[in-house]
Amino acid sequence: MAVKRLGPAGALVALLLCCLQACAAEDEGWQLYRTRYIDGGRVLDTGNRGVSHSEGQGWGMLLAEANGDRQTFDRLWNWTHRHLQRPDAALFSWRYDPTASPPVQDANNATDGDLLIAWALLRAAQRWDAAGYRNESAKIRQAIAERLVREYAGLSVLLPGLQGFEQGDHLILNPSYLVMPAIRAFAALEPQAVWQRLLDDSRTLLDRARFGPYRLPPDWLALQADGTLRPAAAWPARFGFDAVRVPLYLAWDGSPPGSAQLRPFAEFWSCCEKPHAWVDLRSGELSPYPASTGVRAIATLIGEGSPPIALPEKVENEDYYSMSLLMLARLAQRQSR
Numbered sequence: 001m002a003v004k005r006l007g008p009a010g011a012l013v014a015l016l017l018c019c020l021q022a023c024a025a026e027d028e029g030w031q032l033y034r035t036r037y038i039d040g041g042r043v044l045d046t047g048n049r050g051v052s053h054s055e056g057q058g059w060g061m062l063l064a065e066a067n068g069d070r071q072t073f074d075r076l077w078n079w080t081h082r083h084l085q086r087p088d089a090a091l092f093s094w095r096y097d098p099t100a101s102p103p104v105q106d107a108n109n110a111t112d113g114d115l116l117i118a119w120a121l122l123r124a125a126q127r128w129d130a131a132g133y134r135n136e137s138a139k140i141r142q143a144i145a146e147r148l149v150r151e152y153a154g155l156s157v158l159l160p161g162l163q164g165f166e167q168g169d170h171l172i173l174n175p176s177y178l179v180m181p182a183i184r185a186f187a188a189l190e191p192q193a194v195w196q197r198l199l200d201d202s203r204t205l206l207d208r209a210r211f212g213p214y215r216l217p218p219d220w221l222a223l224q225a226d227g228t229l230r231p232a233a234a235w236p237a238r239f240g241f242d243a244v245r246v247p248l249y250l251a252w253d254g255s256p257p258g259s260a261q262l263r264p265f266a267e268f269w270s271c272c273e274k275p276h277a278w279v280d281l282r283s284g285e286l287s288p289y290p291a292s293t294g295v296r297a298i299a300t301l302i303g304e305g306s307p308p309i310a311l312p313e314k315v316e317n318e319d320y321y322s323m324s325l326l327m328l329a330r331l332a333q334r335q336s337r
Contacts, residue, residue: 029330053113064120066335090142119181144158157173167222173221178205214239240287301333
């Protein structure tokens, strides 16, 4: 009734207030995340002795950009560039342990971290019209394209890192490293480069790499030279800690709830009273404990008619990984509506 009395101008004011309130709610989640999980320019893995990963730095940069927080974005990028970027390539060492000397014990990269950082820089360049971010993103994309994209068994595939994943008669792949919306953004920017083929073949790979009673991808995957796929022998044959990110990135890339790509994940997480954290793809054994809050947020994201993903009542109960998955699912849901 008050809006009617105020007329069109009042209605506009009311609409603007609603928009501001919605932004404030989103900012509340970011503020909580920034306060609890970011120390200066470093994203802390609170479930793993406070180490940092290139993946976490990329996630933090994406969240900072999405919330218009350039100050935090700059801190994250500057720290990442200074402490993780390799001197021989525009890629990033995967792990930083502040208790070790030196803190980077393994210079190998993790390609999902490289993709996430390059994507965050590209988004930041577009938001803030920053040529420096754009140039840095281009360097990382070029390094990924030249050193980590392979033609193998008739497919364009993404190596998980520079060392250790080419095994003679097969490749070791990680389906969760396929950050599909990032690859799509790169393909749109550089249509003549490797990205569109990688995007198309990655969807083919994810459609084929389904195992067990629920038809789910494993955390780690072996691709034989003849195109045969199987769970990689050196890891448990599980849809678990890593692979839970596959439906997040598929949904963020535009796969709708109920689609053939997302249906197996939704069915697995709805099979029991509480979603399970993992399933053994050979035996069908289910985890003896439930999925984290972050994984349940992904289940909400891919569900048909899903409600807005809410923040947990007690953020202090969530470790870095669970809270990161939740924040990313919230961001993917917001950007898909």
